Amino acid sequence: MSFKPEQWLEAKKRYRLSDKHIQMARELGLNPKKFGSLDNHHQEQWKVPLPQFIEDIYFKRFKKESPDQIVNLEQKIRDDKLKAEKKKKERKKQLAAKKADLKKVQNN
Numbered sequence: 001m002s003f004k005p006e007q008w009l010e011a012k013k014r015y016r017l018s019d020k021h022i023q024m025a026r027e028l029g030l031n032p033k034k035f036g037s038l039d040n041h042h043q044e045q046w047k048v049p050l051p052q053f054i055e056d057i058y059f060k061r062f063k064k065e066s067p068d069q070i071v072n073l074e075q076k077i078r079d080d081k082l083k084a085e086k087k088k089k090e091r092k093k094q095l096a097a098k099k100a101d102l103k104k105v106q107n108n
Contacts, residue, residue, distance in 0.1 A: 005077045007032045012073060015039050020070050021051050024058040027067065 011032035012022050025032070039050035048056070059065060 003032055005073065005080070008073055009077075011035050015050050017051060017054075019072050020066055021054050022073055023067050023070055024054050028054070028058060028061060030054070 008022055008026065011017065011025075012019075015035050017025075035050060038047075038053060041047040041049050047053070055065070
């Protein structure tokens with residue numbers, strides 16, 4: 001399941017995570033809404049801090065310490081918005097071309 005980028009930004013700020021930890025958590029498919037129960041190491045002493053927990057399970061699953069390329073979350077959000085706008089403009093252009101073709105066919 002994919003979560004909204006805003007949820008990841010909020011989790012990054014609330015739990016003081018780095019871009020590396022956010023990217024690792026996203027690749028693992030973690031739920032940013034559930035970080036509160038995972039980051040309860042002050043009250044439950046047996047739990048490790050959230051960044052360390054993310055690193056541990058990332059290593060267990062992918063057998064590497066960190067992602068090959070770390071992408072800034074804010075930059076990824078901006079890039080995704082630009083890509084969506086470009087795609088929307090292209091789609092409008094295609095629809096306008098189809099309408100023009102239909103009018104030509106109907107006029108002939």
